[in-house]
Amino acid sequence: MNPQFLIDGLLTGSMIGLGAIGVTLTYSILRFSNFAHGDLMAWGTYATLLIVGAITALFGKVAPFSPLSFGWPLMLALALAMVVTGGLALLLDRILFSRLRAKGQMIIVVMASFGASMALRNMLEFLFTSRPAYFSRAIQIAMPVGFGLRITPDQIALLILTAVLVTLVHLIMTRSRIGREMRAVSQNPALARVAGIDVARVVRFTWLIGGALACVAGVMIGVLVQIRPLMGFDMLLPIFAAAILGGIGSVPGAVLGGLIIGLSEAAAVQIVGAEWRAAVAFLILMAVLFIRPIGLFGVKER
Amino acid sequence: MELLSYAAFFLTTALVFALITLGLNLQWGLTGLFNVGVAGFVAVGAYVSAILTTPDDAARIGGFALPLPLGWLAAMLAAGLVAAIVGVATLRLKSDYLAITTFGVAVVVQLVALNAQGLTGGPFGIGFIPRPFATLAETPLIFNLANLAVVALVTLLVYLALEHLAKSPWGRVLKALREDERAAISLGKSARFYRVQAFALGGAVMGLAGAVQAHFIGFIAPENYLPTLTFQVWTMLIVGGSGSNRGAVLGSILVWAIWVGSGTFVAAFVPTDQQARAAALQIVAIGVMLCLILLLRPSGLLRARVPREG
Amino acid sequence: MTRTVLSVTDLVAGYEPGVPIVRGASLTVREGEIVVVLGPNGAGKSSFIKAIAGLVPIFSGTVMLDDEEITKVPAHQLVRRGLAFVPQTENIFPLMSVEDNLKVAGGMLDRRDMTGRIEEMYGLFPDLRDKRRIAAGNLSGGQRQMVAVARALMVRPKLLVLDEPSAGLSPKFVSMVFHMLADIRKAGVTILLVEQNAKAALAIGDRACVLVEGRNAHEGRADALWDDPVVAELYLGRRHAAGPSASDKPMPEAQP
Known part of the structure; x- marks a missing residue:
């Protein structure tokens, strides 16, 4: 087997892991599986694409940071689009999810997220058509890094970005006030209120983080592969599988789950062929559900 | 005459959807089990029956040219079996796991349909599926009416069977389980068994619907079974009012009418190069409608009775 | 009066x-x-x-x-x-450490005040000081009750x-x-x-x-x-x- 699958797997795993953090947080704090999460990824990517376009229109063509394929416009656009995507998630919660949540039937919220997913995705298809788009057409040369592995500068940059973001989220969850409050709400929402925690604020923050990370994951796919309305929805199964494999509610678990699934997918592509990639996540999901449904770092629910 | 023929064709398609929706109503409306992979179960039924009944084909396995009723029976068994396995794996866990797993089933079925060329014909699908009244095909009116009669009969039989089941002691247990979580917990393992049964039976009905549709169109391909199908069926059930078999049938006809109507409108008034975009907008509209109904009228549009929250 | x-x-x-x-x-x-x-x-x-x-x-x-x-x-x-309330059951955050249970309740205190108040709580409940890093759910029934009460007292309630x-x-x-x-x-x-x-x-x-x-x-x-x-x-x-x-x-x- 060609060891290059390690690099491919690490990259796919990063995208899945970033998505899975959002899913695992919404699940543990809001108690529902958000089927629209993949579409937040796609919306974030298209938002980034639009902002890059606007910057180029304002400042003319900007030279990329050599040897990367992108320059400061993409970075600025990504930062802005993370806020936009977080805002979109908040808006969805305000007009749809929070109202259904108030009725107390969580599975109805899941259904609504499925409906919202359809609407969001097809809205993108309406606005941008299903033709793929790209951040850059430039072709990058992969550098050899030893052991027969090759990696492009873009890939290195995005892996570092993922590592930074994951560390940041982990620190927020374990060290900061809002992180403690998020853990408290996920463990016992009623007691959290009694302890003076503003649950509505925690919910808003959860959507912001989830949306922002979804945007980053989407842009990674956009930079390394291509931009399509379906790009997020196609990631949904691996993302859910990673969140469950890692143990619902665990941020390190979501990332580890993402990496395991990413590596397995990359290995499967070499062994059985790329067309069967999507089945890997499903097999892992079924195995987890049969053997250890609480996942690697999960805790039995009360 | 042509209009009547078209009406028969329209109603046949709508009733196939009604069959799928009836299966979903057994799973969701009666038992409260959330299936996001409806398209997968329909596809399993369609492919199994197609493989068993088509004439021999050198390009793929299968083509056993078995009689049609056998194909339909096998379709029900296969889809029911898949549903039962999913049920056993997930019904001891929180409801979200079932949703995610069924979603995965649909993805994998789609994958198999696309890639297992030797079994499913790959992206080109399976053709020459025997149609029950192929000899009548020269007079479309009679052909369509005959198809309608068969589909209507199957739908009626399934409808009556489900009504009967819902009123039987078995159905009452399911309702009790769904409405009283404590009863469900105290029943423990046997509660799960009841739910697996309901889920498998619902899956079997969906499989049957897939087979019926395959045999009156005569041709199937993977793109018939995309998540959009799941989404359409859910909208049909929610519009009709989940929990009611009558609502499931009426909701299917209504939503299919809206779908076809808006599709015809798009075809007539939108320039050809923009039609794909308009079709996307059509789905957006239905998605928004689904969310609005969940928000404003969770008991369904067609239901006059006091809502029993889904 | x-x-x-x-x-x-x-x-x-x-x-x-x-x-x-x-x-x-x-x-x-x-x-x-x-x-x-x-x-x-x-x-x-x-x-x-x-x-x-x-x-x-x-x-x-x-x-x-x-x-x-x-x-x-x-x-x-x-x-x-x-007004601070201690529920009868499920009155701690079981997966959080004892200290995080106290910190999360003292969210509105500033950092220095929080540290001082936590010390005061350990003074009032000496058993908890040794267990500060342990997940509250792993404590004995009596110690959990201490965590619950200490959590409520963090913000110096009137009642x-x-x-x-x-x-x-x-x-x-x-x-x-x-x-x-x-x-x-x-x-x-x-x-x-x-x-x-x-x-x-x-x-x-x-x-x-x-x-x-x-x-x-x-x-x-x-x-x-x-x-x-x-x-x-x-x-x-x-x-x-x-x-x-x-x-x-x-x-x-x-x-x-």
């Missing part, structure tokens, strides 16, 4: 509109007191104090905390107003409200919990609690009220209620025939 910390007037409350569980209960708690709410099962004791703590919808009546009306104040803002703090604890821990409450009162915290264990509660309480079918049936000084034969037999599970004996009698506590 000491200051009134809490005054509840004609409270009607319940989970569903039209089905009140609390049907016109009233109560006053003065500064420095321990007040006990007693009553038979299903009398609405627990709903009564949960309504005060903002967890059960109030249909009518008023709740005043230090001359401020808090009837409609949502639960999470009551802490800021000075500490507890729902059956002794429920489910072994006898050894029951006496520990009541000693702990007596100590907390000595530290200047006013306490309102619901209890099944009438004997132990009346022993540390100054005043008590007996709730029956959601209304006040009896109230008075703790020792007087204990000696009242009707109350004793009907609601406190104590045979009248036995009469008040020295061993049954609660320890007399000085009225503040």
